[in-house]
Amino acid sequence: MSTASTPLLSVRALETRFVDDGVALTAVDGLSFDVGRGETLCIVGESGCGKSVSALSIMRLLPPTSRVTGRIQLDGKDLGALSEPEMRRVRGNAVSMIFQEPMTSLNPVVTVGYQIAEAVRQHEGKSWAEGYARATEMLRLVRIPEPERRVKEYPHQLSGGMRQRVMIAMALACRPRVLLADEPTTALDVTIQAQILELMRDLQAETGTAIVLITHDLGVVAEMAHRVVVMYAGRKVEEAPVGDLFERPCHPYTVGLMGSIPELGSSLSAEGTPRRLAEIPGIVPSLRAMPAGCRFAPRCPLADERCHAQSPPLTENRPGHWSACWHWERAGEAIHVHA
């Protein structure tokens, strides 16, 4: 909504519903965002907020029990209008995806080189030899030592961090313009996470890929994002440039999230005892029983009658900073620390 140039990927009013036992459950409810070339957009939220479903909806990778509506444009081209074979050419080519679980996302019975080469062959009509050459080059790009040897290895022969690099190599092999990364470092240790995040930043600088990074970790957001979308219970509740979001969050949920993370070095403060963590009381509402007004109202310390009755619209409170809260000016008071 705020990128200066025309967006590379533009999502408007994305809505994803699942039909379960005759009941339609809305997992994503009217999500819109833009990502520009060389930009990293982080979508942050807790389990069940619809962030992963959004990515799968964009890639059209959801099971047939789902219904997706809304407009998804890649470089001005409407992805929704594409047939399944056409979409298959887009996936892994113009848009690729990295999943959280590197082991289950790789085929265990063929070598990693084969898997990358096959993608290159299919999307770019190259020969096997060219495909393997590209595979080796990609493994080198993601800093895997001895790529000539690793290219002939099977996924189980690689460590977790190495597998996630292979996933990235595979996702980048066809030089996608947009990379959707769904919790790419959640399953990894911190030292490996640091390596992978650095790698993604470097690769973006080299190739100008737009990255949509889905995560629950505000630390990852702080390190990676240019802009941030905060989701809660299927809806976007806040969007802002990263600095502005952390400096002045305009939604009580964002404020609560930030307050609930312990900060490294907290014991080094003057008192020597870390502050008590802020809590967001209660739990995320079930898809089957969404609150009528603002979906965060039942857990929000600022909620009043209007919040419970009427859903607040997304408004641009400051340039480029949007939030959906009736009381956004007071959002900073929404810290809930009970003694």
Place this chain on the structure above:
Amino acid sequence: MTDITLQGGAPAEAAPASRSRIGRIVRRHPMMVAGGVILVGMAIVAAAAPLLAPHDPIELNVVDRLRPPDEDYLLGTDAYGRDMLSRMLYGARVSLIVGLAVAGLATVLGLLIGVIAGYYRLADAILMRIMDGLMAIPGILLAIALMALTRASIEVVILAITIPEVPRVVRLVRAVVLSIREQTYVQAAVAIGTRFPRLMRKHILPNTVAPLVVQATYIFAHAVLVEAYLSFLGVGTPPEIPSWGNIIAEGRLYVQIAFWQVLFPGLALALMVLSINVLGDGLRDMFDPKLSRRS
């Protein structure tokens, strides 16, 4: 953080009322329900055989021998003039009794041995080698040997069919016990001081029920078939008791002039086995939410 699944972080809803639950099972697994209904129907008919049978199944009546189906003998008669329908009704009893007894016996024995093998390492090594040995014995040869040693009776048939089935159940139970005992909640139970008998009863064995029920249906179907083979070969149910295998074996000689002697018991056998298997498949799908979702 897989929020692809709908549960997400939200608690699941309370179980729906039982009325709609039956309706939902019928809607989701129509084949299973059909199999179950046919099987129950056969069991009722078999139980009521003395009431339903129009003729004595054993009494010879040479005048009416090899009569094709007509209004007196709905399914015709055999070479001794015995009513096929009556004999088949009684034969269903043999099949069902043998099937049920084998499934029950194999399950109980398999459960016992499987639990021991799954929990005690030393016993495991010994028991599983014995089970491997048992599995290597062909059931039919075992039956022939047993019959040669003893007098033919339904009990011996049941025993002969049960023995080679036990190892299958043992393997199944052992696999479940081995995987469940590694579950965190079993470790948690040990940590709060749960003793072995309760650990088994409350935490481990309930997990074997679903796979065992499914396995039992397959054993049931298999036992019905094997009983028929054995009787057909003359090493099963004694000839004076009508069983589907016996009937087919006797009818085999006259198949060219009296096809009904082979066709009808054959069809009955096929229908019974098919309905049990369909029931078993349905139960397996029902117990495994991943499979049932796909349908």
Place this chain on the structure above:
Amino acid sequence: MSTPEAKTPLLEVRDLVKHFPIRKSLFGKARARVHAVDGISLDIAPGETLGLVGESGCGKSTAGKVILRLIEPTSGSIRLEGRDITALGAGDMLAVRRQMQVVFQDPYSSLNPRMPAGEIVGEPFINYGIGGASERRDRVAALFRKVGLRPEQMARYPHEFSGGQRQRLGIARALALGPKLIIGDEPVSALDVSVQAQVVNLLMDLQAELGLSYLFIAHDLAVVEHISHRVAVMYLGKIVEIAPRRSLFGQPQHPYTEALLESVPATRPGLRRERKTLTGDVPSPIAPPSGCRFHTRCPYAIPRCSQEEPLLHAVGEGHQVACHLR
């Protein structure tokens, strides 16, 4: 929250080793072993929280389970309140288990899905024959209230609870027998951040109220810093550094601790640290490197590091590190 150091330790672990034999030969002799825990020693004082951190595969979870005697130790000793429990039989362990409880990481797999919540929390009472049916019910209701659940929820099954509520059930079960020590095996790692804060706060409240000791095993350094009085860092089965919280997070001595701290993403944008990213992966615990186990990834390694194993030695008050260079 000063560290209660003067008292005798509640838990004393000395030279604890756990090797898992793998690749057995035909006659059952192990050809190789996973060196999961390779000689760790630690103390926990009454009312104290010791954080145990490290990356996956460093042996921290195994250490917790061995201390609980859910896994048999290969060698070493475990003392609880001065009593050696390393070799106690199953019967004697029953008495010890009342003093020492566990909360597991995964709130989905640590509760029996076929048992109602009330029965899960009340099972310890049944195991130890405590109270009649109605007294047990009251006690379970009290435990539910203590961990912030409603007693009306006792009849529900685990799948009807959210992740955070399930972790509360696990904590209620651990509290049932009135233990002195609770071992938390990544107790908040599987939870969403907002819920994680609720559970961390609950654990700290319970400690203040009941005087519990915790062995808090986790990989999230910020959470460990928040909750612990002292922290031990593990790498490939060894403790490489152990120190009071402030001194470990303020003046980390071991290069591995340093790297771990630098790898944690900053919680504010623009604070991105210029970091010396560790290269490579953790070596296999089947054949750990000779000498210092960290030397293959250590930016400061000298020849001595690959030949001689560094021992834990004091570098400050209560601060010990296993590194040749410090």
